[in-house]
Amino acid sequence: MTGPTGTTGKGGVDTDGDRAIEAYGLTKSYGKPAVRVLDGIDLRVGRGTVFALLGPNGAGKTTTVRILATLTEADSGTARVAGYDVVAERSAVRRSISLTGQFAAVDETQTGEENLRMMARLTGLSRAGARRRAGELLERFDLTAAARRPVRTYSGGMRRRLDLAAGLVGSPEPGVFFLDEPTTGLDPRSRQELWEVVRELAARGATILLTTQYLEEADRLAGRIALLNRGRIAAEGTAADLKSRVGGHRLDLVLTSSEAYLRLAGRAVHHSPETLTLGIPTDGSAAQVRALLDEIDPTGREIERFGLHSATLDDVFLDLTSKATTTPEASAHV
Numbered sequence: 001m002t003g004p005t006g007t008t009g010k011g012g013v014d015t016d017g018d019r020a021i022e023a024y025g026l027t028k029s030y031g032k033p034a035v036r037v038l039d040g041i042d043l044r045v046g047r048g049t050v051f052a053l054l055g056p057n058g059a060g061k062t063t064t065v066r067i068l069a070t071l072t073e074a075d076s077g078t079a080r081v082a083g084y085d086v087v088a089e090r091s092a093v094r095r096s097i098s099l100t101g102q103f104a105a106v107d108e109t110q111t112g113e114e115n116l117r118m119m120a121r122l123t124g125l126s127r128a129g130a131r132r133r134a135g136e137l138l139e140r141f142d143l144t145a146a147a148r149r150p151v152r153t154y155s156g157g158m159r160r161r162l163d164l165a166a167g168l169v170g171s172p173e174p175g176v177f178f179l180d181e182p183t184t185g186l187d188p189r190s191r192q193e194l195w196e197v198v199r200e201l202a203a204r205g206a207t208i209l210l211t212t213q214y215l216e217e218a219d220r221l222a223g224r225i226a227l228l229n230r231g232r233i234a235a236e237g238t239a240a241d242l243k244s245r246v247g248g249h250r251l252d253l254v255l256t257s258s259e260a261y262l263r264l265a266g267r268a269v270h271h272s273p274e275t276l277t278l279g280i281p282t283d284g285s286a287a288q289v290r291a292l293l294d295e296i297d298p299t300g301r302e303i304e305r306f307g308l309h310s311a312t313l314d315d316v317f318l319d320l321t322s323k324a325t326t327t328p329e330a331s332a333h334v
């Protein structure tokens, strides 16, 4: 994968110039007694790509982003962002990134325009320059009509767009964006709009690392996805790679009895006890499906019906995040 040329005047020199983010063996513990929150994270994100860090609550997504964005230090491991070491070259990293998300700081009592102008002034722009910059950003993020209203009256989607605009005030075109759950709580339309903004940023050559709990979002937006679970990367690759890990297809079996359901639950990646349905990974070929049906139900009495469909990222997520951590029952109602 080759990043766009000419967009990174600085910071592009590294052992591997195509990586905007590289992390090796990041660990982090909190509290006494120490609880390990990150347990050796490796990440490589190509310049000019969208990368999704996908994981359930408490997986360590925000902690990872905070380390990469220099807000927290890892206990061990190293990371480079835009070619700079996140500890030794912290201020160079900060100049190269934009960070928005769960910890954005916008003054609710001021208007969107006032917020952006104030931030622009803080970065050293003149009064006129700050006004111009705020105007451009309001326009770009479709906030011109709401520019003169206090931020507390904004909808969730408007607020999220303002956060993104705020992240762009300081460094007009930073190389690397960290978006921590940019669409959590947004309605489908606002989410689509935000996806558009992300695609636009990527099209201009920016690198975007976003965290999300939404599989569909990672699937639609990200070239590569890392599935984070309990402080470890459980899987990494393209959406197709991840789906192929659960066989590429899923055979859903509607069973005739709860005995059959319980007997087979352990090998399923999808569980629906109410309907006595289990989903089992398969490559989808007739030969394998036939063999599976024969093996699972040699007497022909335990399976009432079956259906075959392409695996979704949900299947991957449930499969990889349930292994060794929960019972089939615990993941059945997700």
Ligand SMILES: Nc1ncnc2c1ncn2[C@@H]1O[C@H](COP(=O)(O)OP(=O)(O)OP(=O)(O)O)[C@@H](O)[C@H]1O
Residues within 6 Å of the ligand: 030, 031, 037, 055, 056, 057, 058, 059, 060, 061, 062, 063, 064, 213
């Ligand atoms: N400053 C802190 N002190 C103590 N524990 C912390 C601290 N920050 C995070 N943790 C713990 O680390 C774990 C991972 O938290 P983190 O915020 O990285 O998860 P996350 O994947 O972002 O979750 P979410 O989807 O809920 O945002 C959690 O168990 C959390 O309680």
Ligand SMILES: [Mg+2]
Residues within 6 Å of the ligand: 061, 062, 063, 102, 180
């Ligand atoms: Mg978080």
